[in-house]
Amino acid sequence: MEQVPWLTEREERVWRLFAAVLVLVPDEVEGQLQRDAELTHFGYWVLSALSEAPARAMRMSELAEMANGSRSRLSHLVAGMERRGWVRRERSTDDGRGSIAVLTDAGYAKVVAAAPGHVGAVRSLVFDALSPQGLDHLEAACTELLAKIAPKRPRTPRLARRAEDT
Structure with missing residues (x-):
C-alpha cells in the first residue's frame, strides 16, 4: 500500500482555513435564505438554475446534477415546490420517460x-472581504478546483458561459 505524504504545515493551515469557509459561508447563506425567503440554499439553487434555463425548463436528472443533489433529494424538493405552485413536472417529449421541471411564473417571482x-448576503460574506486581486485569486482557485473535481458536470448557464470565456 502506498504511503500518502502528510500535508505540509502551510497546506494544513490553508486546508483548515478553506474548510472553515466551506462550512461557515454556506451556513450563513442558508440562514439568510430560510429567514428571508423560506427557501433552502438547495431550493434557491434549483429555482435559479431553472430561471436561467431555456424556456425555464430542465430535465430532472440534469437539474439534480447541476444543483449538486441526488435525484431523490431533487424529486422531494420539487414535490414541495409543486405544492407551492413554483414548479410543475412534465413528461419529456423526447423519450416519454424522463421528467422535465418547469419553473412557473409564481416560481420565477x-x-x-x-x-x-441572497445577493446581499453573498456580497457581505464574500466579496466585501476581498480586494480585486483577492477576487481574481478566488476565481482562479475555484476554476482550477472545479476542473479537477467535476470536469464534465453540467454547470448553470452563467457558470458555463464564464468557463467558455476562459
Whole structure:
C-alpha cells in the first residue's frame, strides 16, 4: 500500500482555513435564505438554475446534477415546490420517460424576490472581504478546483458561459 505524504504545515493551515469557509459561508447563506425567503440554499439553487434555463425548463436528472443533489433529494424538493405552485413536472417529449421541471411564473417571482437578499448576503460574506486581486485569486482557485473535481458536470448557464470565456 502506498504511503500518502502528510500535508505540509502551510497546506494544513490553508486546508483548515478553506474548510472553515466551506462550512461557515454556506451556513450563513442558508440562514439568510430560510429567514428571508423560506427557501433552502438547495431550493434557491434549483429555482435559479431553472430561471436561467431555456424556456425555464430542465430535465430532472440534469437539474439534480447541476444543483449538486441526488435525484431523490431533487424529486422531494420539487414535490414541495409543486405544492407551492413554483414548479410543475412534465413528461419529456423526447423519450416519454424522463421528467422535465418547469419553473412557473409564481416560481420565477419567488426567485426574483429572494435574489436581492441572497445577493446581499453573498456580497457581505464574500466579496466585501476581498480586494480585486483577492477576487481574481478566488476565481482562479475555484476554476482550477472545479476542473479537477467535476470536469464534465453540467454547470448553470452563467457558470458555463464564464468557463467558455476562459
